[in-house]
Amino acid sequence: MNRDAFIGRVRQALGRAPGDPVAAPPQPYIPEVPVSADSGELVARFGAEFEGVGGQLHRAESVEEAREILDRLLREHQVASVLITDEPLVQVVTEPLALKEAEDPADADAGITGAVCGVAATGSLVLSSGVGRRPSLMPLVHLVVLESSAIVADLHTALERFGGDLPSGLVQATGPSRTADIEQTLTTGVHGPGSVQLILLG
Amino acid sequence: MEITTSRFKENASGALGDSNLQAAMRRATGSFLSRRSAAVADQGDFEALRAYCGAVKAHTLEYLDHYLEQLVDRVEALGGTVHFAADGEEAVRIVTDLAVANGVRTVAKSKSMLSEEIHLNEALEAAGVCPVETDLGEYILQIDGDFPSHIIGPALHKTKEQITQLFHEKLGTAADATVSELTAAARRILRRSFLEADMGVTGVNFAVAETGTIALVENEGNIRFSTSLPRIHLAMMGIEKIVPRMRDLPAFLNVLTRSATGQKASSYISILTGSRRAGEPDGPEAFHLLIVDNGRSSVLADPKLRDVLRCIRCGACLNSCPVYQQVGGHAYGWVYSGPIGAVLDPGLLGLEETQMLPHASSLCGACGEVCPVKIPLPELLVEHRRRAVERGLAPRTERLGIGAYAFIASRPILWNSGTTGGRVAARLLDRGGSLKAGWVPGLASWLKERDFPAPARRSFRELWRRGLKDRA
Ligand code: SF4
Numbered sequence: 001m002n003r004d005a006f007i008g009r010v011r012q013a014l015g016r017a018p019g020d021p022v023a024a025p026p027q028p029y030i031p032e033v034p035v036s037a038d039s040g041e042l043v044a045r046f047g048a049e050f051e052g053v054g055g056q057l058h059r060a061e062s063v064e065e066a067r068e069i070l071d072r073l074l075r076e077h078q079v080a081s082v083l084i085t086d087e088p089l090v091q092v093v094t095e096p097l098a099l100k101e102a103e104d105p106a107d108a109d110a111g112i113t114g115a116v117c118g119v120a121a122t123g124s125l126v127l128s129s130g131v132g133r134r135p136s137l138m139p140l141v142h143l144v145v146l147e148s149s150a151i152v153a154d155l156h157t158a159l160e161r162f163g164g165d166l167p168s169g170l171v172q173a174t175g176p177s178r179t180a181d182i183e184q185t186l187t188t189g190v191h192g193p194g195s196v197q198l199i200l201l202g
Numbered sequence: 203m204e205i206t207t208s209r210f211k212e213n214a215s216g217a218l219g220d221s222n223l224q225a226a227m228r229r230a231t232g233s234f235l236s237r238r239s240a241a242v243a244d245q246g247d248f249e250a251l252r253a254y255c256g257a258v259k260a261h262t263l264e265y266l267d268h269y270l271e272q273l274v275d276r277v278e279a280l281g282g283t284v285h286f287a288a289d290g291e292e293a294v295r296i297v298t299d300l301a302v303a304n305g306v307r308t309v310a311k312s313k314s315m316l317s318e319e320i321h322l323n324e325a326l327e328a329a330g331v332c333p334v335e336t337d338l339g340e341y342i343l344q345i346d347g348d349f350p351s352h353i354i355g356p357a358l359h360k361t362k363e364q365i366t367q368l369f370h371e372k373l374g375t376a377a378d379a380t381v382s383e384l385t386a387a388a389r390r391i392l393r394r395s396f397l398e399a400d401m402g403v404t405g406v407n408f409a410v411a412e413t414g415t416i417a418l419v420e421n422e423g424n425i426r427f428s429t430s431l432p433r434i435h436l437a438m439m440g441i442e443k444i445v446p447r448m449r450d451l452p453a454f455l456n457v458l459t460r461s462a463t464g465q466k467a468s469s470y471i472s473i474l475t476g477s478r479r480a481g482e483p484d485g486p487e488a489f490h491l492l493i494v495d496n497g498r499s500s501v502l503a504d505p506k507l508r509d510v511l512r513c514i515r516c517g518a519c520l521n522s523c524p525v526y527q528q529v530g531g532h533a534y535g536w537v538y539s540g541p542i543g544a545v546l547d548p549g550l551l552g553l554e555e556t557q558m559l560p561h562a563s564s565l566c567g568a569c570g571e572v573c574p575v576k577i578p579l580p581e582l583l584v585e586h587r588r589r590a591v592e593r594g595l596a597p598r599t600e601r602l603g604i605g606a607y608a609f610i611a612s613r614p615i616l617w618n619s620g621t622t623g624g625r626v627a628a629r630l631l632d633r634g635g636s637l638k639a640g641w642v643p644g645l646a647s648w649l650k651e652r653d654f655p656a657p658a659r660r661s662f663r664e665l666w667r668r669g670l671k672d673r674a
Binding site (some may be wrong): 001002003005006007008009010011012013014015016022023025026028029030031032049053106119121122124129130131132133134137154155156159164166167168169170171172173174175176177178179180181182183184185187189190191192193 | 226229230233245246247250251254257258261262264265266267268270271274284286287288292336337338339342355356357358361362365381382384385386388389392393396397413415421422423424426427429430431441446447448449450451452453455456463465466467468469470471472473474475476477478479481482483484485493495499500502503
């Protein structure tokens with residue numbers, strides 16, 4: 001069916017005519033987030049929520065410390081090859097480690113990325129397709145490096161940051177990939193990463 | 203799936219005799235319900251959010267032509283292609299033609315009730331294209347040749363033993379595999395499909411008119427794969443999936459995930475705006491949006507039923523429904539089951555085929571209380587029943603019953619003698635607090651499918667007359 005006929009049918013169902021006026025939608029209502037804009041509180045709430053959904057949080061005071069933590073995590077997870085995004089912070093932290101990048105993304109053991117921001121209300125990470133979708137999706141282990149100043153209260157605030165200019169794919173990721181499709185038994189790592197490790201800097 | 207809505211009675215009595223199913227249903231709905239309550243309590247202003255989401259949906263439906271125009275303009279401005287299908291047949295033709303024209307051999311499919319509604323998989327297979335369901339629950343059903351029984355947990359009617367046996371036979375996993383071994387096997391197999399697929403097909407949870415964005419909610423990551431790796435992404439939606447503004451989205455995501463699985467946020471919420479941009483390292487080259495009517499505009503035209511199109515498919519009304527809890531989703535005979543199925547199916551399929559469904563309810567009101575967009579489900583159930591009687595579709599006994607009820611209820615003398623007589627009769631049938639009528643023709647079949655508590659020995663009217671003094 002063509003567009004005009006299709007939408008025309010809907011219009012007719014509503015008893016409306018082309019160009020009929022449209023009332024204003026209800027005033028936007030943003031869910032309350034019981035957390036102040038104070039950065040200490042934001043980080044504390046984020047940390048609690050992030051760990052509550054099964055993420056593992058590591059705090060680092062400096063880039064060097066972040067690098068040490070990353071190095072340790074890679075060894076703990078027996079990571080042979082990685083996918084790395086070309087975000088500045090990720091590059092600074094990973095460069096001296098001279099990690100082996102996977103030739104085929106399907107073979108990588110871990111993905112190392114940054115995030116647009118962290119969402120305190122739900123302990124989520126906002127990931128953008130601008131740096132690539134695969135590194136945070138395909139490997140079983142997802143390692144994230146993020147400045148603590150990039151934590152915002154809620155998804156609404158995170159979306160506002162983009163103004164009207166959204167990337168093609170924005171993902172709010174909250175904890176590891178999970179399923180409860182077999183008898184409500186929670187299992188992680190069904191398609192996406194089974195382990196999400198966040199190194200929070202500062 | 204074959205439509206068997208007219209055989210609800212037969213389907214339901216089969217379900218009531220299946221102890222595996224009963225155990226699975228009890229476990230699943232109970233766990234959904236308790237997690238939902240906790241998540242709702244955690245969001246202090248949940249009632250305000252429900253009211254808001256209900257109002258936004260009501261507004262959007264009232265001006266749906268306008269919001270459809272806006273959405274289509276935005277998607278096209280972003281370089282996407284929009285297709286329109288008047289019915290299911292046209293919808294599957296559009297998808298299969300697109301697949302064939304692009305040389306697509308494998309389609310990675312993510313859970314979409316709409317695709318079940320229009321029988322997409324059968325049509326793709328007939329066209330030589332292989333559709334692979336990638337949601338774990340849907341995958342289990344696909345390899346078993348079975349159908350979803352719940353909007354959120356499509357395979358929740360199956361026990362772990364049944365799934366272990368199925369995987370053992372079809373995929374060669376161990377006969378005593380654990381849940382995580384079964385999941386790992388599915389991960390391995392489906393990963394190959396994602397890498398092979400040329401096209402990802404998904405549903406749409408919300409489409410934002412002002413930006414041309416679609417939002418998809420999931421826990422597993424299969425939607426992220428389906429929308430990231432294949433070179434074509436096709437998303438299909440019913441006309442009712444629109445919200446006006448980006449600012450509306452967080453509220454809807456909030457009530458959806460809390461109502462559906464009791465999570466504050468699902469693991470992954472994909473907010474997709476067009477296809478891969480210049481400078482982005484990966485992502486689909488082409489984005490297609492398929493908008494499907496398939497009976498919805500006639501529901502929209504019916505002011506009494508229009509509210510049913512607010513539904514965001516959270517499944518909370520199913521979990522809260524005592525009838526659904528007992529009989530499961532298959533008994534309803536079509537993709538949408540439980541209270542939402544009982545009000546939506548008659549709208550989409552016609553009351554002739556479906557008039558049993560609005561009776562699959564005790565009118566306890568639980569569904570209306572949990573619905574995150576405040577659809578007045580109990581009232582709509584009654585409305586369908588009323589129409590069925592009016593159009594002479596209801597079973598003869600019920601038509602007579604309702605006629606007689608109206609006659610008697612409007613005449614106090616008859617009413618009083620009737621209720622007294624009823625109580626005397628009921629005492630004769632009382633077996634340990636519930637009525638059994640194996641020997642009364644007509645009543646026996648009605649009571650077979652129902653637990654009917656024996657009535658109080660004195661009516662409220664009687665007690666009231668006596669000043670509630672004697673409360674025996
Ligand atoms: S009718 Fe309401 S409760 Fe039922 S699935 Fe739809 S949104 Fe959820």
